[in-house]
Amino acid sequence: MDDTGPRAVLERAQHLFLAKDLNGFADMFAVDGTHELPFAPPGVPKFLRGREPIRQYLTSITSTPLELTRFDSLAVYQTEDPETLIAEYEGHGRVVSTGRPYTMPYIQLLRARDGEILTWRDYWSPLAGVQALGVRGLIPTIARTARSHWKRRGQADTAAARS
Template sequence: MPEPRTPHQLLERSQELFLRKDLDAFADLFAEDGTHELPFAPPGVPAYLRGREPIRRYLTSITSTPLEIKEFRNQVVHDTADPEVIIAEYEAAGVVTATGRPYSVRYVQLLRARAGEIVTWRDYWSPLDGVRALGLRGLLPVIVQTIRARIARGRQATSGASVFPASSTMPGT
């Protein structure tokens, strides 16, 4: 695919990269000071990231998620009065790798693009859909990892270093 330039092309390219789990390349679609927002982020998942490299660290941390996306379906893309902005509604459908069970997570995303780069990616996904997909057994590793990350952040905060919030097993990027 040629270099994406429009919001529609960036959305299409991002979905191709998600299906391949190439989230490092997805981060390359963001402007240097772009933002990735997750307004409904559960505990342990950052609600706001600014900058391509923090976004890259977050996105690449979720490649080990036990939810493997197989397809995007029921997609509707809405143009807005602002040519830089589109709003996409769709479902990500796939399998829980630990159990083989199918799952579906609903998304509404606002994408703002400028000069062929994503400047804003606002991701309204349903954490409840993720919980349903993983089930109680699947959530236990998420809970343990969240606790460990919080402990590590507490230790790093006292030493003056920064720790990126870990959430490698939660869906919703």
């Protein structure tokens, strides 16, 4: 079995995500890999390029109001490109503040080479998050993510001004 192909990379990524090892998940990205969230709500970046910006984003979301506990109903679709697959599955967990269960549908396009993620395009449903949390429960998460984003952007602007 190929432990560097996209299917093995997906399985490792899911394992790290469930273990809440988002730093380890970030390590899976190629130095210039991309993490794309086309349906991201306000305050969440839609596109990140580079392992370190991806790490900064991922490690900023370690305390979320949703705790993911398992994935199931996995369907993997191979493409003509052997480095690329499309995965469809459900994430299950609980709302931390209430203990209420939730289900989050995922569709992801994954492109991997030599065990590294080149592209992780994540079509998760913000609507499912809103339904699980309710609008009031979502506002603190959006605010925290937006603060983190603007802080990172300010640090990048400062670094650029020094150059």
